[in-house]
Amino acid sequence: METNKKMYVxxxxxxxxxxxxxxxxxxxxxxxxxxxxxPTATILWQAADxxxxxxxxxxxxxxxxxxxxxxxAMRDAEELAENLAxxxxxxxxxxxxxxxxxxxxxxx
Amino acid sequence: MSAxxxxxxxxxxxLGVPFSAQLDLTYRCNEQCVHCYLDxxxxxxxxxxxxxxxxxxxxxxxxxxxxxxxxxxxxxxxFFEILECARDLTFCIKLKTNxxxxxxxxxxxxRDLGVQSVQIxxxxxxxEVHDAITKVKGSLRRSIAAIRFLKSQGLKVIMxxxxxxxxxxxxxxxxxxxxxxxxxxxxxxxxxxxxxxxxSIVDLNAGxxxxxxxxxxxxxxxxxxEFCAPPPPPDAESMSSLPCSAGHTACYIxxxxxxxxxxxxxxxxxxxxxxxxxxxxxxxxxLKEVRSIRxxxxxxxxxxxxxxxxxxxxxLAFMEGNMRGPSTADCEKSFARTGIPSVNLLAKKEKAAxxxxxxxxLVPAITGNRLSGIGAVA
Numbered sequence: 001m002e003t004n005k006k007m008y009v010x011x012x013x014x015x016x017x018x019x020x021x022x023x024x025x026x027x028x029x030x031x032x033x034x035x036x037x038x039p040t041a042t043i044l045w046q047a048a049d050x051x052x053x054x055x056x057x058x059x060x061x062x063x064x065x066x067x068x069x070x071x072x073a074m075r076d077a078e079e080l081a082e083n084l085a086x087x088x089x090x091x092x093x094x095x096x097x098x099x100x101x102x103x104x105x106x107x108x
Numbered sequence: 109m110s111a112x113x114x115x116x117x118x119x120x121x122x123l124g125v126p127f128s129a130q131l132d133l134t135y136r137c138n139e140q141c142v143h144c145y146l147d148x149x150x151x152x153x154x155x156x157x158x159x160x161x162x163x164x165x166x167x168x169x170x171x172x173x174x175x176x177x178x179x180x181x182x183x184x185x186x187f188f189e190i191l192e193c194a195r196d197l198t199f200c201i202k203l204k205t206n207x208x209x210x211x212x213x214x215x216x217x218x219r220d221l222g223v224q225s226v227q228i229x230x231x232x233x234x235x236e237v238h239d240a241i242t243k244v245k246g247s248l249r250r251s252i253a254a255i256r257f258l259k260s261q262g263l264k265v266i267m268x269x270x271x272x273x274x275x276x277x278x279x280x281x282x283x284x285x286x287x288x289x290x291x292x293x294x295x296x297x298x299x300x301x302x303x304x305x306x307x308s309i310v311d312l313n314a315g316x317x318x319x320x321x322x323x324x325x326x327x328x329x330x331x332x333x334e335f336c337a338p339p340p341p342p343d344a345e346s347m348s349s350l351p352c353s354a355g356h357t358a359c360y361i362x363x364x365x366x367x368x369x370x371x372x373x374x375x376x377x378x379x380x381x382x383x384x385x386x387x388x389x390x391x392x393x394x395l396k397e398v399r400s401i402r403x404x405x406x407x408x409x410x411x412x413x414x415x416x417x418x419x420x421x422x423x424l425a426f427m428e429g430n431m432r433g434p435s436t437a438d439c440e441k442s443f444a445r446t447g448i449p450s451v452n453l454l455a456k457k458e459k460a461a462x463x464x465x466x467x468x469x470l471v472p473a474i475t476g477n478r479l480s481g482i483g484a485v486a
Contacts, residue, residue, distance in 0.1 A: 015222070016201070018171075034116075
């Protein structure tokens with residue numbers, strides 16, 4: 001992905017998800033594959049509202065929470081987003097994505 | 109179950125989270141199955157608003173796997189409104205239905221709403237047998253048509269084959285039908301008592317010889333020799349094990365808001381119309397009691413050879429009168445599988461044995477002499 005283009009991410013409307021302890025449990029609506037997201041990935045996924053660009057999510061939510069270089073965090077975030085998109089649990093676009101989901105609930 | 113799902117279930121147990129729940133939306137039904145355990149009259153179902161509020165509470169409490177069942181769920185006019193609410197709350201949604209009311213449009217909508225699986229009751233591949241059980245002519249034809257609609261939308265369909273005296277010979281045919289339709293297949297050879305305690309339908313259970321035959325059918329059990337092998341003696345780990353997930357990570361809510369550990373465990377723990385879901389889950393004395401039970405606490409079962417391998421259902425035990433006692437239906441299955449009677453079956457046999465015609469016993473001395481004698485007692 002070219003760095004001068006914005007990447008927008010949104011949670012897929014067909015997934016199942018719930019917080020369980022410190023991890024997010026996500027099931028793909030496409031093929032029922034089950035994933036767990038670690039705390040960093042969970043922050044990114046929760047923030048994927050379709051309206052906030054990925055670089056802003058990384059800057060405001062990841063870099064403030066974890067000791068990580070912004071360029072490293074951005075590279076990891078792009079890789080994670082593309083991986084999640086391949087499994088149908090995240091939508092990626094160069095334009096804002098309509099109809100963001102409500103935040104996911106669950107027990108911590 | 110995937111290893112990850114098992115791991116998440118174990119974590120939910122450690123965290124005290126109700127990982128899965130079944131919510132029956134109605135007990136009304138458009139079939140009248142001969143073995144059904146429900147009273148189909150409407151005694152005051154929860155409203156749409158009540159159900160939506162309950163779903164929010166369940167999501168907040170951590171419920172991930174949510175099964176909508178009944179009765180027939182498609183009889184509720186607000187079914188898709190409820191389903192949309194559940195979708196917005198990101199549950200993993202499973203449905204149990206007879207599918208008679210599912211046509212192309214409904215199947216497409218279920219796909220759009222990301223339903224994880226649809227389980228459909230099929231009793232036989234022969235219309236005359238299936239329809240005799242549901243008491244609705246044409247019901248098999250309609251259910252099969254629905255399965256085709258659902259499969260054409262790419263949905264996962266599970267054909268659930270409950271076995272009883274009337275269809276015991278047909279499970280090969282149902283399995284073949286499932287393969288033909290691209291559906292998964294599951295069978296259940298247990299007819300449970302009605303929720304009000306009426307046990308008359310239990311007589312529909314297939315007998316021991318039919319179970320024995322089923323348990324030696326390698327198409328269903330894999331290696332029959334292994335499946336039917338004598339059980340290993342229970343060890344310390346199995347003595348401390350939990351009977352099942354009911355009340356530990358799973359629960360059941362009736363259409364009237366009653367909260368039970370499981371659909372087969374009618375021990376009322378509260379009502380979601382009066383209390384919050386999480387408050388019942390955390391504070392119910394009944395649930396605390398259910399959670400306290402381990403194999404070593406069970407009368408009979410703790411001394412039984414089948415202790416480590418038995419499929420004992422605590423709900424069926426409860427319906428027999430003692431949640432710390434045996435579930436005879438499972439004792440019978442263990443016996444049919446291994447040929448070894450359970451402690452419970454041996455006790456029942458002894459109790460049922462006809463009285464001996466002559467018993468020999470000591471009678472008390474009748475004189476000042478230390479005289480003892482032999483008396484015949486009828």
